[in-house]
Amino acid sequence: MPEPVASVVPDPGSTAERILDAAEDLFAERGYSATSLGDVADRVGIRSPSLYNHFRNKEALYTAVMERLLDDFSGPIAELRSGPITHDRVLLWLETIVRKHHANPNLARLLQHAALSGGPGTSELVDRFFRPMFDSEHPIEDEPRPLLGDAGLQPWAVMAFNNLVMSYVTMAPMYRDLLGQDPFSQSALDKQLKLVTTLLQAVFDFRTPGERAGDS
Amino acid sequence: MPEPVASVVPDPGSTAERILDAAEDLFAERGYSATSLGDVADRVGIRSPSLYNHFRNKEALYTAVMERLLDDFSGPIAELRSGPITHDRVLLWLETIVRKHHANPNLARLLQHAALSGGPGTSELVDRFFRPMFDSEHPIEDEPRPLLGDAGLQPWAVMAFNNLVMSYVTMAPMYRDLLGQDPFSQSALDKQLKLVTTLLQAVFDFRTPGERAGDS
DNA sequence: GGGGTATACTAATGGCCATTAGTCTAGCCC
């Protein structure tokens, strides 16, 4: 019996990768327990017992999906933490994650399912994706006074902007109806980018009214 | 055979209401298809076939849960639409929905599940809960120029603030770990209220830098 | 007290689910 792949990314185009692709979409849409291996197998074009040639069980498939997504999304926050936290670099981080979530909405959807319902490895998910945003010792560097006039609000603000980005994609199916256009089109991305960056600018400017920061 | 209750709110303390309470929590946590009637019945303290004395089937139970939640949450937006859309009244609306979602996080969770996975009556849900926020003909009254410097962004901004409020409660389980405190405590509510109202203030002020609106 | 109704129960059904066992085939190394 071949020991199935654990956390290594399989060859492109291989059956294992096609399974991961199908499973990622389905887990992201329906969550862990509402996704059946039969549906995953159908989408790949094989029978469900064949999945066990590539993954130990449903839970291993799920964690492999998470692993791959986390690898893909761990870049921007690591980048931000690798240097001084300035307004410019926070704006750059925000813009980057908007683009990344827009390009692949599945991580946000998976995280949202995990937040609502739990599922295997949820606490590891929190540790690896969210914790790095919070345990940063250094505050924003070019801040004379605490953000939003209250030091205790900073984690809440981080959370808020992250939520803003992720909830756009998790709510996208509903906004497709409401706004009458594809929420993942280029023009929608442009609008979303403009909105969140303007919002962050507004926050940066708000504490010092009359005195613009002029970061750009 | 008694015709089961459709959309009327049952007596307080009755079995039907206790079923609705249990089902609301479970649907909100796990979504429609991952919730089993057996679990609902267990929580009420009866056997699952007894549920059919009160609701036609799983779908009817689900829509009854939604109905009750929509009734509860339809107040604030109706209030806002009943008069002129001013900065003050938008702030009041925002504060009200923050408090309502904090008091009962289940509507936000249910809506999030519906956005991700669909489920019975999802489009009606969108029509009844979200549509009223968008098809409003009147723009903000005391606005000399369009919000955020771009008229097309207004629906996106409405969506953003709504997401901000709802995603706080749908992500709450994760932030419980991250922030090390109960996200539904009074102090957490205070912080969240301060954050979102300040954010909205920042947006209102941002278009007219140097000239404060002075709404409060 | 008797009939009707509301509402609980047990038993059963057919379907889907995750998982395992065992089989077959196509390629690879000697």
Next chain:
DNA sequence: GGGCTAGACTAATGGCCATTAGTATACCCC
């Protein structure tokens, strides 16, 4: 070519699920 292995398949398992049928009990109205 002969064995080995990867990876597909079918068949079978036990469990849970939504739903129905049929039954029992307790209350209300006369």
